[in-house]
Amino acid sequence: MNLTDWLVILAIALAAIAFFCSRNGRKGSLTDRARHAHGTRLLVQATLALWAALLVLERCFAGSVSVPFGLGASPRVALAVALALAAVGGIWSFRASRLLKARRIFGAC
Numbered sequence: 445m446n447l448t449d450w451l452v453i454l455a456i457a458l459a460a461i462a463f464f465c466s467r468n469g470r471k472g473s474l475t476d477r478a479r480h481a482h483g484t485r486l487l488v489q490a491t492l493a494l495w496a497a498l499l500v501l502e503r504c505f506a507g508s509v510s511v512p513f514g515l516g517a518s519p520r521v522a523l524a525v526a527l528a529l530a531a532v533g534g535i536w537s538f539r540a541s542r543l544l545k546a547r548r549i550f551g552a553c
Contacts, residue, residue, distance in 0.1 A: 450495070450499055453495070454491075454495050457491050457495065458491065461484065461487055461488055461491060465480070465483075465484040465487065467480060479543050479544075480543070480544065482543055483539075483540045483541075483542075483543030483544040486537075486539050486540035487536070487537065489533075490534070490536035490540060492533075493530070493532050493533030493536065494529070494530060494533035494534075494537075496529050497525075497526040497529035497533065498526075500522055500529070501522070503522075504519055504522035504523075504526075505522075
């Protein structure tokens with residue numbers, strides 16, 4: 445795939461996050477708004493990390509260019525970088541999902 449295709453995929457993912465994380469009519473406390481903004485930021489970071497991991501994998505293993513990004517990195521290094529980006533993206537996505545949930549008013553404890 446061309447880099448333009450990758451950028452279009454990223455733009456679609458970021459537009460979906462902006463659409464689903466918008467808070468049009470909801471009014472909440474300052475704490476709730478801060479949690480929501482932090483969760484949205486973490487979700488954007490997770491999207492960028494997972495997108496970058498897929499781009500590294502595609503450019504290194506599936507692309508027609510034998511050397512990824514013009515660097516002299518081996519496929520092992522590219523795989524390690526992609527796994528690290530995917531792990532960080534997964535952690536950020538998990539944390540964002542926890543922050544975007546509504547808080548419990550009355551807990552069981």
